[in-house]
Amino acid sequence: MAKFQRKGKGGTPAISTASLPDIVFMLLFFFMVTTVMRETDLMIKVNVPYATEIKKLEKKSLVSYIYIGEPKEQYQRKFGTEPRIQLNGQFASVNDIILFITSERQAHDENEVPLLTTSLKVDGKTKMGIITDVKQELRKCSALKINYSTKKGTKP
């Protein structure tokens, strides 16, 4: 009769964890490379609407952002609850937009200027009046490429 003999000691051998740091480092580098730290603190509530026919914004360095929405609660005492414009981390008025666009242009190379896009991050509940004013200002300084920031999908 054949005998079955166990080879060596029982149990499974311990898996070597020597390569664990390598795996973790790989993940770490991935996240380090893809991380974009948000430069501006949002002082307004922005809940962008939904749309389906969206396009991705390429080259983030060529995009300047204009935020429009209701001020957050901690700013409401000072700035009220009417929708306001935020540029570069501070509240601004419609007249500041031309200056903002000019400074954005100066920060870029001359041949990149026609590629600059303005992304409008606007809260869904905002009325069109203020947005129209912003669009007029953008037309005045011929920053014609715009992008209405939206989420993908349909309104739930």
Next chain:
Amino acid sequence: MARRELPEINAGSMADIAFLLLIFFLVTTTMDVDSGLSRKLPPIPEETTEKPPEIKERNVFIVLINSKNQLQVEGKLMRIEDLKKSAKEFVENPADKKNLPEKEAKDIPFFGNYMVSKGVVSLQNDRGTSYETYIAVQNELIAAYNELRNELAQRRFGKAFSDCNEDQQKAIKKIYPQRISEAEPKNIGGK
């Protein structure tokens, strides 16, 4: 004197350190890709230019949104859900109706002489319209054009518009140019 061997540094805690950093970056990462509806604003007309060319009424698809977010299309109230279908019908004018846009024969690569619709979508909103509705309407109008382009690409090239090569896309864009014009908003509904 016997040389002492350098003791090996214990690398066992390396994984812990790496994990710590990893978790930090995991938490701070925002993976949101910015996306949205890309549009081009019209340049401000120069004063010296003559009057804009007149467009016949049958070639214009008038979309109005009032301050109560109601939609009026070609004189009739409409729901946003129906807008895409009626915009598509307007641009394509499949039955060559008299009240829908004219067509003009144009020489287009891949297609030869093709009847191109002269339709223009005109969008006007009130200052009191909500941004959400405005985007929904814009989205439907763009969707109408995208669907038309896709259908044509499917018919002619047997693949989706986005899979066509650059020249093919250019030709299709010539047949269905995205002509959405925005009029200056009115201020009827107050603020």
